[in-house]
Amino acid sequence: MKTKAVRMYGTDDLRLEEFELPQIAENEILVKIMSDSICMSTYKLVKQGKKHKRAPQNIDTNPVIVGHECSGLIVEVGKKWQEQFRPGQKFSLQPALNYMGKLDSPGYSYEFCGGACTYCIMPNEVMELGCLLDYTGDSFFEASLGEPMSCIIGGFHANYHTNKRNYDHAMGTKVDGSILIMGGCGPMGLGAVSYGLQFENKPKRIVVTDISDERIARAREVISEESARERGIELLYVNTDKMADPVSDLMAITGGQGYDDVFVYVPVKEVAEMGDKLLAFDGCMNFFAGPSDSQFKAEINLYNCHYTSTHIMGTTGGNTDDLIEANKLSAEGAIEAAVMVTHVGGIDSIVEATKNLPSIPGGKKLAYTQFDMPLTAIEDFEKLGSTDPLFKKLNDSCKAHKGLWNGEAEKILFDHFEIDPKEL
Template sequence: MNTKAVRLYGKKDLRVESFELPEIKADEVLMRVISDSVCASTYKAVIQGSDHKRVPETIAEQPIVIGHELCGEIIKVGDALKGEWKEGQRAVIQPALKLPTGYDPGYSYPYVGGNMTYAVVPQIVLERGCLLPYNAEDFYSGSLVEPIGCCLRAFKGMYHTDYTNYKRTDGAKRGGRIAILGGAGPMGLASVELAIGYAGCAQVVVTDINAERLDYAKAQSTPEAAKAKGCELIYLDTSSYEDPTEKLLEISEGGFDDVLVMVPVPALFNVAERICREDGCVNFFAGPAKHDLQGSINLYRVHYDGIHVVGTAGSIPEDTADSIELIEKGVINPGVMVSHVLGLNAVPEVIYAMERPSGVKKICYNHIDIPLVAIADIPELAKTDAMWAEINKILQKNNGLWCAEAEKYLLQNAPKISE
């Protein structure tokens, strides 16, 4: 079968091209890849090429397909898998295979990735339990289960201790207060949804130094919607504070039970430690680029107040499955994360532009040919384009958020990509 894909040949060398896929083996499946969420991790791989730990040295001769946040439907099943999978079944891939080589879909393989029309899902993905069934109404949410799963792992990784019996309870404190520092980006928005819908936090405080990003986050995940679910959601611009500690302690009435640090800045980590209440848990979620990044912590508080630090990175298939369940049950709304949509041909330009990040999550629909379109720009496009006018009507019924109905209309009416 012919496929069209975005392939990486070297540093900053992306090419959109068609090629023939091999026939699937008995232990493989053929997947029609509907959507992929563009990720900053892909940008790192594109910039570094084979210097990236997951990218093979042979990409100049054997290019890999980029994109690792993919969702689609199975269109052919190998003979050995016909009892487990069926044609027409929707599925997502958990890209973290945890192999000794470090190889993962979207970084390392020639025939499977998110930015392609059709993919051969190799046996190793199925063997590792990393192809998971997906039954939600839309595809874009399936392309967001990977980042949501990483945030869900962060919530699962936090813990608290009852010091009367030293019994430990895993997870963010239910009914507690949580601060999400540097949290106006995509992972912060996912964490807000999880803090309210999954962890049942009574108070969620999101800080950032970028007022524009904070305003966007507040419009996507609103305090009013949080209040309806029994949660106080506060967005705080800390750009004017030399040290926001006092203000955060005031808002939290003495400190937070849990703190997520979303940006790898030592000063922000120091704030996190200071705003913890007794038994407070800090999750240093941000991934540092520097191997020797240092922070400090008050050891007196570690000993006497029981504050503690954890770090979580990535996710496992269990987190992906749990994220799918949260989406399917409507516990969280991934639509708050979507800022743009695009077609496959626009991917290289969008990836290269990530040197100057903008927006939140960008959903690529592989089988249509549209440029990068901001959800915020659709009302203006609607004035001169009939397709966007209909989509705008749909979004107006959904508080301006991307949704299943908008996706369905776009896929049915947008120009199809030429194979």
């Protein structure tokens, strides 16, 4: 079977190509990719090429398919997996395999497996490790966003708190505590707000910082303070760039107590140091943002670490249980992964979007891989819709859903490009 895929040959060398896939082995599964959202980790992969810890050293002759935030349909099942999987089944993918000490991962390491393509082959280890997951939701894009949501969920579960009575750690963010999400009006931060509002360890307060009024305005539009109040949670968006003394002003919100859980969503030294200063007694700071500089450092207060039990950790990625939870919550409508998405395009948009990801404003860039379409900002749908009936329909649909991408809009795209989402 022929596939069209975005392949990496080296540093900054991405190519959209059509080529023949081999026949699957009895322990492999052929899948049809419907959607793939573009991750900053893929940008880092492309910038590092062979230097990336997950990239094979022979990519110049055996290029890898990039993309790992993908979803689609199972097309053909090898004999080994026929009792567990079936053609036509919707799936989502957990790319963090952690397989026998290897760093190999779909979207980074495989010649025939990645999300930025029309069809690909899932290798045996993906199924062996339970990383090819059944998805029961209506829309494909929510399954694609399950992977980044699983990273967020992993961070909430991995935070911990201690006590002076014993050495037991209470896992998860603190019940009835204060959460601070720093740099939180980007795509991942908004995902964290959406998840935090329904997390079983219900907080009393979530404070979200940013330095852009424009990003804060969009955040308020998609996740309002009122919607949080209805759940019994105080939600505040603040622009720290307009505060004379951000540490004092943020501390005042808590009555001087500080924040039980701090998540740092931007790899900025000053932000990490500010987060450390804002920790409450037994507060936990999660450095969530992944820096590209291997020597990235920031100063922390070890006096507080000793005397007030503050602690610092970092999480990267989520595990399979986190992805299962993300898929379940999305299918139930308990979380809105769509708050991450600001741009939509086709498979032909992936190369340039990936190579220029940090310079493209907004949040997640969502690609549908079965057709060509320029990468387009949702906020531009209205203007484009004045002359293009497709964008008129897409704009009307998004406006009816708080300005968010949604399942109805996905179906409008499929209808327009004559894509049957059930066709294998």
